[in-house]
Amino acid sequence: MTSTAAGGPAWFRDALACTPERGTVQAEGATIETLAWGDPAKPGLFLLHGGAAHADWWSFIAPMFADRYRVVAFSWSGMGRSDWRELYSIHGFAREAVAVAQATGLLDGPAPPIWMAHSFGGHPSLVAAVEMPEALSALILIDTGGFPAPGVVENFVYSTRASPVFATREEALARFRFVPPDRDAPAFVRDYVAERSIAEQGGDRPGWRWRFDFSMWSRLDREPDMLELLATADVPIAFILGGETQIMADDAADRIRELRPRFTPIATVPDAGHHVMIDHPLAFVAAVNGLLSAWPEKMAVGPGASPLSVAASGKYPDPIAAK
Structure with a gap:
């Protein structure tokens, strides 16, 4: 498999041409990988990826907001190029995220950043929102929020074994899968993410492994409860759901409105599964732009209001501004 940096359609190539500032910060005793785009003087947009992912999941998304925001992404400890830990906790991840926001300057402006968190990243983000x-x-x-589809929690296996090691880079890439499976994600996106999800290692087990701590889930303290956090968080919260999500329950939107009946917009991206930004990147950007154009300052969604929805036509504006 060759590098996809020069492949894909124009919007993808243009996004990757906006190369991030790559660095590291210290957070909770670990070295954390960071990526940043845009003018540090602009309002902040903080991107938090899901479980077993990494900061480069945002590399073809973040540049589309860099004309208006200082965008920062990072890899959670135990993932990407960040350090691994002996023990993990949701509270620890929350403190880690705040430390990264502080160290990268996102908390230096007149207003704190908007956080945008996918899947697992939503849990520590909610802890931060409350505490x-x-x-x-x-x-x-x-596509997160404590409303799992039937069987999701029961069928999740917490591995206690070490990360598998593959003999060659090609073998590792051939074994790469999204969990749950993507829904016809563009091949150029899938390949880009896969190439940045593996690392070569030496020592007594030379070969290639995943860029995440394979057994972290068995060493993770998952408290506190997400529904309690959602009910008590006193900051504006919005949701973006995949229209064909494999993770969220069918009635998730209704349950969200019961828990947070006011000022909580819900956007749905049709045909996207759990990995919304992977399955339909441009539709995802359109959904985010729709939220950011009218929320949180201007939008008030009351009880019974219809959720936002990206048009199902598949015709989306080019998110890369004309040069």
Whole structure:
């Protein structure tokens, strides 16, 4: 498999041409990988990826917001190029995220950043929203929120074994899969993410492994409960759901409105599965742009209001501004 940096359609190539500032910061005793785009003087947009992913999941998304925001992404400890830990906790991840926001300057401006968190990333983001609300002005939760589809929790296996090691780079890439499976994600996106999800290692087990701590889930303290956090968080919260999500329950939107009956917009991206930004990147950007253009300052969605929805026509504007 060859590099996809020069492949894919124009919007994808243009996005990757906006190369991020790559760096590291210290957070909770670990070295954390960071990526940043845009003018540090602009309002902040903080991107938090899902479980077993990494900051480069945002590399073809973040540049589309860099004309208006200082965009920062990072890899959670135990994932990407960040350090691994002996033990993990949701509270620890929340403190880690706030430390990254502080170290990258997102908390230096007149207003704290908007956080946008996918899947697992939503859990520590909600802890931050409840316990450290001064670190964020609003929170967008992407296909997360404590409303799992039947069987999702019961069928999740917490591995205790070490990461598998593959003899060659090609073998590792051939074994790469999204969990749950993507829904016809563009091949150029899938390949880009896969290439940045593996690492070569030496020592007594030379070969290639995944860029995440394979057994972290068995060493993770998952408290507190997400529904309690959602009910008590006193910052504006919005949701973006995949229209064909494999993770969220069919009635998730209704349950969200019961728990947070006011000022909680819900956007749905048709045909997208759990990995919304992977399955339909441009539709995802359109959904986020729709939220950011009218929320949180201007939008008030009351009880019974219809959720936002991206048009199902598949005709989306070019998200890369004309040069």
